Amino acid sequence: MFYLSGGRKPIAKSAKGIYITADNGKSYMDAASGAIVCQLGHSHPKIIDAIKDQVSELQFSYRTQFENQPANDLANMIVEKTNPELDRVFFVSGGSEAVESAMKLIRQYHFVNGDETRSVFISRVPSYHGCTMGVLALTGYEPLNRPFVPMIKLYPKVKSPTQYRIPAGMTQEEYALVCANEVETVILETGAENVAGFVAEPIGGASTGAEVPHDVYFPRVQEICKRYNVPIILDEVMTGVGRTGKMFGYNHWNIDADVICLAKGLGAGYYPVAAIVAKDKFVRPVMKSGGFMHGFTYAGNPFGCAVGCAVLKTIDEEDLVENSRIQGKYLIAEIKTLAENYDWIGDVRGRGLLMAIEYANKKTKKPFPDEWQIGEAVAQVAYELGLIIYPKNSHDSSTGDHTLVTPPLIITREESDKLLDLLTQTFESYDKVIKNK
Ligand SMILES: Cc1ncc(COP(=O)(O)O)c(C=O)c1O
Known part of the structure; x- marks a missing residue:
């Protein structure tokens, strides 16, 4: 090891x-x-029981050969909890896979939609979105990226909105708007026709140390992204599944996300289960064009999804x-x-x-x-x-x-x-x- x-x-x-x-x-x-x-x-005990029940019945079946009931159930349970428009679920096994899958879904959507130039994702610094090559390009934490810089296309970054270290003479609200407006500046510098999406953690995780943005931040970011047709991907890998006192981090501001990424708390440490939840308007054209060119072997397996169902059920019951x-x-x-x-x-x-x-x-x-x-x-x-x-x-x-x-x-x-x-x-x-x- x-x-x-x-x-x-x-x-x-x-x-x-x-x-x-x-x-x-x-x-x-x-x-x-x-x-x-x-x-x-x-x-x-409820998760242990669910694991025992599932393991004695069906551990693995592959998605190109069979559907499985726990995956269907888990997808429905997730969709019941998200905003109504977030109604299509794609399973993966971990957080990095989830964020990378969201990037690829949105990119493939632009591709099949005739917007082939839209390939640049704007993210924030500091931020953490995982450690595979694709998401490293988003992650705003220099020591993690340093050895790999020649191998990845680092995307443009905007400032993560801190409420702790704000420039002298500014109110927290003014600084939050400065951070939000930077999204527009970078969209314009990049050329809106080249921007594939904006990626952010609703509340910072380990990257910023639980930085909560000011209430004006996300509404302004949303206004800007809508103006330039830039989809919003929310990395809820850490904030999702009740961690911040709401089911999802975006619930604190009712952000109209186009895709959310879930991992960590969904399997709650009992099994690696993760997902992206997207609006159908992004999924349908991709499916019509021949399907999402992406997928992982363990994704959506019955065992993992049975754990996910038991976790969500227990969170509600308790x-x-x-x-x-x-x-x-x-x-x-x-x-x-x-x-x-x-x-x-x-x-x-x-x-x-x-x-x-x-x-x-x-x-x-x-x-x-x-x-x-x-x-x-x-x-x-x-x-x-x-x-x-x-x-x-x-x-x-x-x-x-x-x-x-x-x-x-x-x-x-x-x-x-x-x-x-x-x-x-x-x-x-x-x-x-x-x-x-
Ligand atoms: C916000 C966020 N995104 C993505 C990831 C990557 O998740 P994983 O380690 O499951 O690949 C993490 C992990 O800590 C995270 O906190």
Whole structure:
């Protein structure tokens, strides 16, 4: 195995609810949901039962040979939850595949529609859309792209709308409009006839550290994209399936997306299942022209889709989107209060259970030196205390490092209080480290 970059880690042995037990006998609170995946925590009995039922009946059938009931059911369940016009589902296995599939669907639509020049996607920086070659061209995070730049066509980027570091003399609303208007500037520079689509995360994930755009941002972006016939692809890989206290991130602003990409929480860590959901107006011409020139072997298999159905059903039955909103509101408020005690915590933000803590000088907002790797360092202190949070280093010193706090949607108020207790211990402990720097 060579994918572990750092030192060795304990071996995970078993998990239940929001806790993972390792071979060192220690129990860790999973306040990262793995990689912001485990919406239902671990070993949820309803999902285990659904897995047992499906595995004893049908594990795999291939889409060119058979339809399968779990895939049909899951597609219907997803479509019932999305905006009415988002009514065509295409299954894949992961987030990068989903975003890349959305790009290819929209590109093929332009191609068959006689708009062959429309091949440039505009995305944002910072952003993360995955790590395959196609989506790397969208991803706005330089260290990930650097070795591969000669091999990919990097697309033009606009600024991600931050509410934390805004230019002096501007209000948050004014700056949000500056960021939104940049979409128009780049469309015009590129030539609208060359623009295939605009791609964005509704609320930032690990890239920006849960940056929530100002309310004026998406309505303006939408107005601009409509003016130039530019389809909007929303990367809901992290924000989808209840993570932000609404079923989808776009529900916070009622954005009229043309395609949304779902992954992570849809399989909730029980199986890799992902999807794009598109408006029929993009799918129909592509199907008429001979079909979507794209597809993955494991896509839409009955086993994965049965897991997806059980996940969505459980989220509804247990009212977990609402729980995400309630616990998130409580946790953000409490973490904000806690952060007042530490001058090295610059910002606490997020929506629902997608939250982030940004490390920067409280007064000046100046980030700490790259070599401190403060996001990683704080997460390591937490890990030793039995708390898993998700670190991200900015690497370019233009923004502060941060850690995401993203517990499973099943977290209770009592567990939220325990999380806050562990976070307090973490901050107290790191405070001593940073004071000696
Ligand atoms: C917003 C976003 N898009 C895409 C991806 C890529 O998903 P995957 O790692 O499943 O390929 C991620 C993964 O973290 C993500 O957060």
